[in-house]
Amino acid sequence: MPEEIDRIILRVAQVMIHELKLEDVTPETFEPDVDLVDEVGIDSMDLATVALVLQDEYGIRIDEDDYPKLTTVRFISEYIQKKMDK
Amino acid sequence: MTGSMFDVYATENDGENKLKIQNENAWKFSEILEDPMVKDRWEKVRKYFFLRESTYDMTTRCNIRCEGCYYYEGEKQFTNDNRSPEAWQKLMQTEKERGITYVVLAGAEPSLVPELCEICYQKIPLGAIATNGLKKLSEQIGYRIHISVWGNDNTSRRIRGAENMLISQIDKYKDDPRAVFVYTFTRENIDEAEEVVRLLDQNGCRTTFNMFSAPTGYDGTLRHNEKSLLHVRHTMTALMKKYPVSIWYSHYNVVAHTHPLSLHDLYSCSYPRMNVSKSIGLGRSFRQYRSDLTWNRDVSCCVPDTDCSDCRHYAAGSAVVTARMFRHAANPDTFKAWLDYVDTYLTVWVMGYEKGENLCHEPVAPPDLKVLIKESQE
Numbered sequence: 001m002p003e004e005i006d007r008i009i010l011r012v013a014q015v016m017i018h019e020l021k022l023e024d025v026t027p028e029t030f031e032p033d034v035d036l037v038d039e040v041g042i043d044s045m046d047l048a049t050v051a052l053v054l055q056d057e058y059g060i061r062i063d064e065d066d067y068p069k070l071t072t073v074r075f076i077s078e079y080i081q082k083k084m085d086k
Numbered sequence: 087m088t089g090s091m092f093d094v095y096a097t098e099n100d101g102e103n104k105l106k107i108q109n110e111n112a113w114k115f116s117e118i119l120e121d122p123m124v125k126d127r128w129e130k131v132r133k134y135f136f137l138r139e140s141t142y143d144m145t146t147r148c149n150i151r152c153e154g155c156y157y158y159e160g161e162k163q164f165t166n167d168n169r170s171p172e173a174w175q176k177l178m179q180t181e182k183e184r185g186i187t188y189v190v191l192a193g194a195e196p197s198l199v200p201e202l203c204e205i206c207y208q209k210i211p212l213g214a215i216a217t218n219g220l221k222k223l224s225e226q227i228g229y230r231i232h233i234s235v236w237g238n239d240n241t242s243r244r245i246r247g248a249e250n251m252l253i254s255q256i257d258k259y260k261d262d263p264r265a266v267f268v269y270t271f272t273r274e275n276i277d278e279a280e281e282v283v284r285l286l287d288q289n290g291c292r293t294t295f296n297m298f299s300a301p302t303g304y305d306g307t308l309r310h311n312e313k314s315l316l317h318v319r320h321t322m323t324a325l326m327k328k329y330p331v332s333i334w335y336s337h338y339n340v341v342a343h344t345h346p347l348s349l350h351d352l353y354s355c356s357y358p359r360m361n362v363s364k365s366i367g368l369g370r371s372f373r374q375y376r377s378d379l380t381w382n383r384d385v386s387c388c389v390p391d392t393d394c395s396d397c398r399h400y401a402a403g404s405a406v407v408t409a410r411m412f413r414h415a416a417n418p419d420t421f422k423a424w425l426d427y428v429d430t431y432l433t434v435w436v437m438g439y440e441k442g443e444n445l446c447h448e449p450v451a452p453p454d455l456k457v458l459i460k461e462s463q464e
Binding site (some may be wrong): 037041044045046047048049051052053055056064067068070072 | 114115116131135138185356363365366367368369371408409411412413416
């Protein structure tokens with residue numbers, strides 16, 4: 001369902017921008033494949049914050065051990081989609 | 087003491103928590119933040135999530151020799167000092183470029199190379215210096231200064247070989263807003279803490295607590311056992327009650343640092359030495375430089391050559407407990423406990439950060455306590 005994943009990508013980008021107060025980027029222009037650690041400069045505490053907000057919103061459990069995999073907005077969105085499909 | 091040491095941490099309040107923790111989705115993060123005090127504290131501490139730490143041994147030299155000193159264990163003591171100002175300037179510039187925003191200047195005794203400390207401060211203005219406090223550091227260096235205290239002056243003479251140590255430390259740093267005195271509890275000096283803290287309090291000095299954590303292979307009389315951990319726990323709690331302003335600590339600090347399990351066993355240490363992941367967090371960015379400016383990922387942590395199964399070191403906890411925010415956000419009690427811990431950590435380590443009142447007024451169990459209790463019953 002490409003439309004569904006696009007919606008999640010947009011929402012993850014919104015949460016990321018809002019929670020981390022990212023400047024010079026909008027949800028629409030946030031490149032979903034950009035590396036969040038290397039290129040955006042987010043760290044583990046930032047990611048944990050975003051994960052907590054997304055957990056609330058989607059009613060899923062994000063496993064702490066899965067953080068290393070969640071390196072782009074697309075990976076996070078696909079992870080959420082998989083959890084919701086279960 | 088009755089029952090297992092694990093039972094010590096099972097307060098009535100914990101029972102309710104455990105039930106909620108078992109249901110993973112019992113609490114939403116947004117629900118936890120509905121409490122205005124929690125929300126305010128959360129907003130206060132999260133401003134410091136930009137801190138990225140590394141540590142630096144400044145020199146192999148020290149002006150005293152202390153029993154159980156982690157620095158004079160292992161290989162690092164045998165390196166050659168690099169005292170080139172240009173080399174240190176270059177290192178700090180490189181560190182800044184790779185995202186380091188906070189430095190800890192430690193072993194063996196940084197005050198013996200003040201010119202290098204000043205270079206670090208000029209390049210990266212947030213940090214702390216761990217010193218024995220016998221030689222005052224220039225006020226030009228605006229880092230937090232952690233002055234190590236290992237007991238009263240009789241004990242310092244015996245295990246550190248230094249005369250009138252506490253008096254000397256107080257004379258140098260009593261009016262210095264950078265200074266925080268770090269009382270390290272060993273198995274032998276627990277009952278001396280009261281007189282030391284009282285003297286510090288009378289002189290307007292701030293105190294926080296550390297736990298002696300045995301270097302690898304050390305089996306001497308300073309190493310803690312179950313009985314001494316419990317004794318320290320009661321002592322810390324009583325001192326916090328008696329000196330609520332001059333002691334920077336929280337009930338959750340007490341729980342985390344006097345638990346029978348080490349910090350690694352409780353929280354899974356995130357320093358490279360115990361964490362293979364290089365993708366994010368300390369495993370990615372933390373380095374522990376020796377005084378020759380080399381570093382080795384395999385031994386990188388804030389107190390190298392400490393026995394991880396005995397590590398309750400305050401510096402380790404500041405990173406390891408703080409990094410476990412996600413698991414503490416399981417319910418309001420553990421999250422408040424975590425906020426108290428982080429608030430304490432920032433006060434102790436960051437100049438300009440003001441400590442708030444602790445949100446928890448009694449011990450709260452670590453997030454995985456339910457597992458520990460189960461193990462203790464088997």
